[in-house]
Amino acid sequence: MSLETTVAVPFRQRGADQLGEGEFVVALSMDRDWFTPDQVKRLIDIARGRRLLESRGGELTPAFDPATVTIPEGFSPDESILREQSTFERALDAIVDSGVEKQEAVAAINERQRALDITIEAAAVLYAHNQGLRVAGLASQVRQQLVESAEWRRRCLRHSGLR
Numbered sequence: 001m002s003l004e005t006t007v008a009v010p011f012r013q014r015g016a017d018q019l020g021e022g023e024f025v026v027a028l029s030m031d032r033d034w035f036t037p038d039q040v041k042r043l044i045d046i047a048r049g050r051r052l053l054e055s056r057g058g059e060l061t062p063a064f065d066p067a068t069v070t071i072p073e074g075f076s077p078d079e080s081i082l083r084e085q086s087t088f089e090r091a092l093d094a095i096v097d098s099g100v101e102k103q104e105a106v107a108a109i110n111e112r113q114r115a116l117d118i119t120i121e122a123a124a125v126l127y128a129h130n131q132g133l134r135v136a137g138l139a140s141q142v143r144q145q146l147v148e149s150a151e152w153r154r155r156c157l158r159h160s161g162l163r
Helices: 003-014 021-031 037-049 087-096 102-116 120-130 136-160
Strands: 054-056 058-062
Touching: 003 037, 003 058, 021 037, 021 054, 021 058, 037 054, 087 102, 087 120, 087 136, 102 120, 120 136
Parallel strands: none
Antiparallel strands: 054 058
8 A cells, every 4th residue: 555545544543734753653653553663764754755744843744635545444554665666666556546457557658668768767657647646746756867867878978988
């Protein structure tokens, strides 16, 4: 399940739109027994990096409305959300979470990549956008990756004497 769902749980559980970092840690480690306190701190870092959580003066605020997140009965997050995901994986997760079958999404993304001769990340974000998903943050990351890649190629060409 998604990181967004996991982040929403403590806010919904407490009926709050702001929690202290300690409260957030307790909610996911002690109350729910989903993670160790250190893992929750890692989760907070990842959620901040993905702009799902904002920090102000030791308080955490979700950058989305937790009330709009569906939390399935018996929900329990997988530890895999504690690892950094690629832009492609994050776009694919958003697509699958919207109801598209994973195999169908991957096939469509691969086809778009081949047809447009673009990176897999760009194809995934484009497909997600065309599905009506809000992926502006991922699009910015893809754009940045493309800029960095182009710069790297220019430096390589310059150092190789081919340019």
